[in-house]
Amino acid sequence: MTTDVHTGTPAAPGRTRRPAPARPSERRWAAIFLSPAMLVIGIFMVVPILLTVWISLHEWSMFTSLGDMTWRGLDNYAGLWSDAGFRNSLRNTVLYVLLVVVLTIPLSVLLGLLLYFPTMRGKAAIRTALFATYVVPTVAIAMVWGALYAPTYGPFDQILGAVGITGIGWLSSPDTALISLVVFHVWQMIGYYTVLVVAGLTQIPGELYEAARVDGAGFWRQTTSLTLPMLGRTMTFVVLIAVVNAIQVFDPIYILTQGGPAGSTEVLSFTIQRTAFEYGLAGQASAMAFSLFLLMVAVGAALMVAMRRRR
Template identity: 55%
Template sequence: MVSATLHPGPQAPGPQGDQARRPPGTRAPRRGRTLTHRRKVEHFWSGLFLSPTLLIIGVFTVVPLLITVVISFTDWSVFRPLGDWEYVGLRNYESLLANTTRMQAIWNTIAYVVLSVVFTVPLAALVAMLLYFPKLRGAGVVRVALFATYVIPTIAVVIVWGNLYAPGYGPFSAAFTALGLPAPGWLSDPKLALVSVVVFNVWQMLGYYVILLTAGLTQIPEELYEAAKIDGAGILRQTWSVTIPLLRPTLLFVVLMTIVNSIQVFDPIYLLTRGGPANATNVLSYEIQRAAFEYNKAGDAAALSVSLLMIVVLVGAVVVIVTRRKK
């Protein structure tokens, strides 16, 4: 009888097998240590590639910001060398509340921001839905035309709107005259000047916000609308129950962009009204320019700039908090 010898099959290498094949005097590499080393290498190269961008941001953003904060506590003038100043403490900030012109600029800025948000965001959402849902031919051409108002240089747009608002021969005034009504002083009436500038801002920025909202609409699944139709929901019900809730992140972003752009408005004010009439359109950004270059008070202008920055940061923080809570 022939006896067969059974040989064991191949086994998975275990700790003992690895140790047997490892040369004497060597230790097994630790997996945690290898991952830590790999992460350190990745962080090193990431920091190395990002360093040029961080350097540019630091030189052209952080350093000027810190200098502006320092200047806000001094009496420096732009006609004196940088460093030729005296520290005045919080006097520049205290004068903000005591100066009626600057307080009016603050209230004008708030009114401008509120009117811009109230007019721009709902109108942009309506236009975006009208251009997206009906699937009409030429909708892309309309989007391009709307976006063109945003990319056209502001000075060119101001020339057009300056003629539109012109008393006597302007189309708006001529329309009122043709109807036998007295033509309003669009930019010369203190009660209408700020609203007229807001209308200009809405026309210029509408296309940009329409593009953003249209991009947000593309992220809503079509299946949700089909399910809503099966349940008998009409267009208004679909808009209220499906579109608006799912479009909320984009809407909040558009609101934030509108607020920030409105707070920082300068070009239309400078080119159309110069803050008039009777400071009716004087806003913080324009008052900063006047304080620095017309009144020769760079310290006051720096205090206004820091205050404007704090307002923008506060508004952004509020919008971020509201966004997180809604999620």
């Protein structure tokens, strides 16, 4: 039996006691302590977003002053759909995100299961090695992978040549360039997602596995009927992070392909950078950036709704 801390009377059995509302002094102190963080968020996040929206409604070159902006309303947004370059970058972005998610999620779950359940030595070292690919700067890793993908003298082409296969133009062919970047992305991020999966596995009570073993369930049945359903919320978060990271990809494309060959790797983030800083079309670039922001918000909202329905 529980006791109400405010009245000292026993709480009704079977009823969950609601937490007491915060007193005015507690709310005031909470506001004081949160105000610095909210101020930083407002300055470095909200203000840039609002400024981007404002610029997206104007015609403005970054090589001129802000006073030279010309009002266009929603014309910049309407012009995006008639822009073949934007449609191409949007198509490449969607394809890139789908490939990353399709490859990353099953691999991270598989590696998470292999690193969590078997009783073997060195699991911590393997986790550290996997996670190291995430913490190393992307620029450094991209330069290394550029050498691996190099035609003729690159290790990948040399391995293929040793078995009698003609070298593949990994980054120089429109058919393989985007897939090559996806492989690089998966290799770099898989350790991070595996660590998240392992963290989710630690939240599953061991008593459930004991009960399943008593009922005669083997490893496969435990995985499909217990582990994967209990990982639902964790996997929703992993999918969300994977999608956001894939949509925001920029460094490898800027270093390795510059959007080529023939625009096959030109994704939205790279198109925004090129439109703004190379062509000076800040209004159109801001419209692309805000559209990309809305796309990420929509994806995040859809995944959050899916997670709520699984509860």
